[in-house]
Amino acid sequence: MKRKTAIDLDGTMLPLMEEFYSVQGEGFHAGKPAYFVRIGGCDVGCYWCDVKESWSAKLHPLASADQIIQNAIACPAKAIVVTGGEPLMYPLDYFSKGLRAAGLQTYLETSGSHPLSGEWDWICLSPKKKSPPKGQIYPLADELKVIVFEALDFEWAEQNAALVGEKCYISLQPEWSRMDKVIPLIVEYVLEHPRWNISLQSHKFMHIP
Numbered sequence: 001m002k003r004k005t006a007i008d009l010d011g012t013m014l015p016l017m018e019e020f021y022s023v024q025g026e027g028f029h030a031g032k033p034a035y036f037v038r039i040g041g042c043d044v045g046c047y048w049c050d051v052k053e054s055w056s057a058k059l060h061p062l063a064s065a066d067q068i069i070q071n072a073i074a075c076p077a078k079a080i081v082v083t084g085g086e087p088l089m090y091p092l093d094y095f096s097k098g099l100r101a102a103g104l105q106t107y108l109e110t111s112g113s114h115p116l117s118g119e120w121d122w123i124c125l126s127p128k129k130k131s132p133p134k135g136q137i138y139p140l141a142d143e144l145k146v147i148v149f150e151a152l153d154f155e156w157a158e159q160n161a162a163l164v165g166e167k168c169y170i171s172l173q174p175e176w177s178r179m180d181k182v183i184p185l186i187v188e189y190v191l192e193h194p195r196w197n198i199s200l201q202s203h204k205f206m207h208i209p
Contacts, residue, residue, distance in 0.1 A: 009062075011094035011117075015040040016063035017054050017085065021075050025203025027124055028143050028169045033077040034107065036209070037068055042085040044111050044131045048149055048175050054085040065095040073102050082118075083109040092118035112137040127160045138163040145199055148182050149175040154189055161195075173199040 017040040024032045041057030042049075053059065072080045080099055082092070088110050096118030099106050107122045112133025116123075125141040127133045141164050146157040154172075161170050172190065174182045190196045203209065 009090055011091040012065050013062040014065055014068070014090055014095065015057040015060040016068065017051075017060045019068060019071060020209050021077070022209045023203065023206070024081065025206070025208070026173060026199045026201050027145050027171060029107065029122070030199070030202055032079065034079040034081045035072045035075040035077060035104075036081045036083065037072070039082065039084045039087045039090065041089050043089065044086055044113055044128050046128055046130065046147075048147075048177060050176060051085075057085075057089075065098060068095070069098045069102055069104075072099065072104055078103060079105040079107060081107045081109060086111055086113060088112070088114035088116060090117075096120060110137075112141075116140065125160075125164070127156075129156055133160075135163075139165050141165070141168050144168050144170040146170075146172055147175050148172050148186055149178060150182070151185055154185075157196075169197065170195065171197040171199040173201070176201055176204060 017038040019037045021035050024030055024034050038054060040054050040060030042055045045055065096106055100119055105121045108120045109124045109126065111128045111131065112125050113131040115134055116137050122142045123140055124143040124145055125133060125137060126145045126147065144160055144164050146153065146160060157172060172186050174186055186198055190198055
């Protein structure tokens with residue numbers, strides 16, 4: 001039987017790359033325990049991506065959204081982070097409603113390159129130049145996290161910051177492989193532009209997923 005594609009899926013089944021219980025390592029909620037669900041499939045293709053194995057949805061079996069919800073419910077922490085890949089490649093209304101009905105706090109991490117679906121307590125928008133966010137997500141973003149690979153990325157960060165709401169938490173995060181080169185640039189930029197915060201991938205320092 002031919003495998004269903006992202007377009008065919010109704011959200012009751014999702015290409016699941018991995019799910020695990022860990023501590024949020026970056027952004028506004030760094031340090032908080034949560035259940036992580038990584039959905040396979042991404043058409044953005046950042047060359048510095050550290051989870052390139054998530055790009056092809058075909059590599060990841062379809063899993064029942066209901067079963068993922070049950071797995072999250074069994075977790076001690078009542079927060080779930082839905083990430084990818086790019087999770088918005090799929091309709092997430094069914095999944096997110098089920099999570100919220102179970103009393104879980106729902107956190108979405110997305111590039112915003114596809115239309116927003118689902119109901120979320122927190123939306124972390126991490127925009128990518130190769131496939132910019134859809135305009136509808138900007139005013140809904142609770143957090144803007146821009147990856148800095150080089151100095152030119154500060155201009156990209158400001159372009160996106162101009163589109164989010166005033167209460168949106170905004171941060172600059174060094175691309176992991178260029179930490180030594182870009183951290184001094186980020187520190188200098190944040191000191192000169194104090195609206196910005198710095199996000200670090202602390203889970204990598206702690207050697208946890």
